[in-house]
Amino acid sequence: xxxxxxxxxNMSSRVKSWIMGAAVIVGLIAISLSFRxxxxxxxxxxxxxxxxxxxxRAKEWWMRGNNKTTNDVPTWDDLKEYFESTGSGFYGMxxxxxxxxxxxxxxxxxxxxxxxxxxxxxxxxLRNDMSIP
Numbered sequence: 001x002x003x004x005x006x007x008x009x010n011m012s013s014r015v016k017s018w019i020m021g022a023a024v025i026v027g028l029i030a031i032s033l034s035f036r037x038x039x040x041x042x043x044x045x046x047x048x049x050x051x052x053x054x055x056x057r058a059k060e061w062w063m064r065g066n067n068k069t070t071n072d073v074p075t076w077d078d079l080k081e082y083f084e085s086t087g088s089g090f091y092g093m094x095x096x097x098x099x100x101x102x103x104x105x106x107x108x109x110x111x112x113x114x115x116x117x118x119x120x121x122x123x124x125x126l127r128n129d130m131s132i133p
Contacts (some may be wrong), residue, residue, distance in 0.1 A: 011073045014119055037086060039115060046069070046090030047092070047100075047101045047117070048091075048100045048101060048102060048104065048117055048123070048124050049123070049124070049125075049126070050090075050091065050093055051090050051092070051098045051099075051100065051101075051106070052106070052114065052115050052116075052117060052124075052125070052126045053126065054090055055079075055090075055098060055108070055115045056114055056126060057082075058079045058082035058083060059074055059079065059108065059111045059115070061082050062078055062079055062082060062111070063111045065120065065133060066078075069111070069112075070110060070111045070112030071110055071111070071112060072110065072111055073109065073110050073111070074111070075107060075108075076097050078097070079108070080096050083096065083097075083098065084131070100117050100118070100119060100124065101130070102119055103119070104117040104118040104119035104124060105117070105118045106118075114126035
């Protein structure tokens, strides 16, 4: 009788070990899938910030080349030549205008104010103190 009890406990511990192992595997799969999804999101966020940086740089070039101030607002047509001179370093151009790869649109703003993406949020905007290389 004691040996039957021992076998039941041994079987019970094997099942528990198997369940715990399966749970670990499922957890690892879930983590890897979430990192994969995060990578996809990051791939669309970084180009937006780069576009905003390039747009701000074009505004500053326009200001310097045309004796403007930080309170002046260029038009898309004003900036078109600067877009072309950067070798189209923008991610996504439509009709000569850069656009957010996530589907947002950009607002130019005054030279002294960073351009804005319609999606907004910290991953789709430049801060006033953000340095532009």
